[in-house]
Amino acid sequence: MGESTYKTTIIGAGALGAVYGSLLFNMNPDDVCFIASGERHDRLKNDGVTVNGRRYAIKVAKPEEATAADLVIVAVKHHHLDEAIADMSKAVGSQTVILSVMNGIDSEERIGAAYGMEKVLYGLSLGIDALREGGAVTYKNLGRILFGERENRESTERVRRIASLFDRAGIAHEVPPDMVRSLWFKYMINVGVNQVSALLGATYGALRNSPEARELMDTAMREVIAVAVAKKVNLSEDDIGEWYKVLATLSAEGKTSMLQDVEAGRKTEVEMLAGTVIELGGRCGIPTPVNRKLFDDLKRIESLQEG
Numbered sequence: 047m048g049e050s051t052y053k054t055t056i057i058g059a060g061a062l063g064a065v066y067g068s069l070l071f072n073m074n075p076d077d078v079c080f081i082a083s084g085e086r087h088d089r090l091k092n093d094g095v096t097v098n099g100r101r102y103a104i105k106v107a108k109p110e111e112a113t114a115a116d117l118v119i120v121a122v123k124h125h126h127l128d129e130a131i132a133d134m135s136k137a138v139g140s141q142t143v144i145l146s147v148m149n150g151i152d153s154e155e156r157i158g159a160a161y162g163m164e165k166v167l168y169g170l171s172l173g174i175d176a177l178r179e180g181g182a183v184t185y186k187n188l189g190r191i192l193f194g195e196r197e198n199r200e201s202t203e204r205v206r207r208i209a210s211l212f213d214r215a216g217i218a219h220e221v222p223p224d225m226v227r228s229l230w231f232k233y234m235i236n237v238g239v240n241q242v243s244a245l246l247g248a249t250y251g252a253l254r255n256s257p258e259a260r261e262l263m264d265t266a267m268r269e270v271i272a273v274a275v276a277k278k279v280n281l282s283e284d285d286i287g288e289w290y291k292v293l294a295t296l297s298a299e300g301k302t303s304m305l306q307d308v309e310a311g312r313k314t315e316v317e318m319l320a321g322t323v324i325e326l327g328g329r330c331g332i333p334t335p336v337n338r339k340l341f342d343d344l345k346r347i348e349s350l351q352e353g
């Protein structure tokens with residue numbers, strides 16, 4: 047498992063998976079592979095993925111053809127995670143590290159329940175504005191991957207190896223001291239911006255320019271902070287200000303992954319966002335009326351698309 051042959055398998059060749067796949071492919075086409083079955087497999091095999099106008103013929107294996115990788119990156123939507131966990135089983139060997147870049151606070155535990163938490167690193171993708179339209183993905187800002195062990199007072203061997211891989215591939219990254227806090231910070235952001243953008247059909251530029259939209263994001267994010275504090279997670283009102291610094295970096299015409307889902311008529315991650323806030327709020331005795339309203343409104347939007 048030398049540095050020059052560090053094999054990465056990606057499950058989920060959508061906005062994030064295509065971007066990270068393209069960067070790893072640029073570094074070494076032999077060392078990156080997607081896993082997909084059925085029609086997804088055939089589409090990827092025939093068309094590859096297109097990122098910022100360039101086509102990438104990244105290898106694709108059916109779940110039963112996959113072989114043990116050094117790193118498995120999980121980049122599917124929340125409601126596809128169980129299927130993805132099953133489909134990646136052959137890629138997970140005794141030395142494999144699994145890194146989810148998904149939004150939300152529970153993908154690591156769900157993957158760990160299947161493969162053992164000792165195989166899992168915590169991860170998230172911050173500040174990327176990847177837009178998927180059909181098979182083509184564009185982005186202006188790559189942002190960075192925050193990843194690591196649950197706590198990172200000093201870096202472990204496997205974290206250093208992946209940091210080195212990301213350096214070679216040109217994937218900006220950071221290893222924060224407290225990954226649980228980082229996951230909640232990102233979760234707070236997504237509860238605010240993904241849901242409000244999807245409800246209003248608003249780009250990042252439109253959200254930046256609308257005090258009313260920002261007010262709605264703030265109230266939704268404050269409910270996450272209240273739940274986080276009740277759960278002894280180190281999140282505070284100051285983190286809302288940190289989010290606006292990230293928003294300022296995203297392209298004006300960019301769209302959240304949830305708005306992309308609504309516009310493409312796909313199921314959204316609303317259960318993972320407002321749904322989880324409502325559930326955790328209920329357990330901690332924290333009222334969450336803003337997320338209740340967002341949940342109901344977004345479910346109505348989903349039901350119109352299904353009809």
Ligand SMILES: NC(=O)C1=CN([C@@H]2O[C@H](COP(=O)(O)OP(=O)(O)OC[C@H]3O[C@@H](n4cnc5c(N)ncnc54)[C@H](OP(=O)(O)O)[C@@H]3O)[C@@H](O)[C@H]2O)C=CC1
Nearest residue numbers: 058059060061062082121122126129130148149171176303
């Ligand atoms: N887009 C963004 O800018 C960001 C997204 N995120 C988060 O990252 C995660 C992924 O988001 P994003 O990349 O936007 O999502 P996309 O919907 O663009 O991509 C997900 C991909 O996973 C594929 N997929 C689903 N199930 C399987 C499976 N069993 N095997 C193989 N492939 C599968 C889907 O295929 P198909 O289309 O055929 O269903 C799709 O191509 C989400 O949690 C999102 O919230 C985080 C930061 C930024």
Ligand SMILES: CC(C)(CO)C(=O)C(=O)O
Nearest residue numbers: 173174175239302303304
């Ligand atoms: C923060 C944001 C909005 C962009 O990276 C995101 O995580 C998403 O689109 O899901």
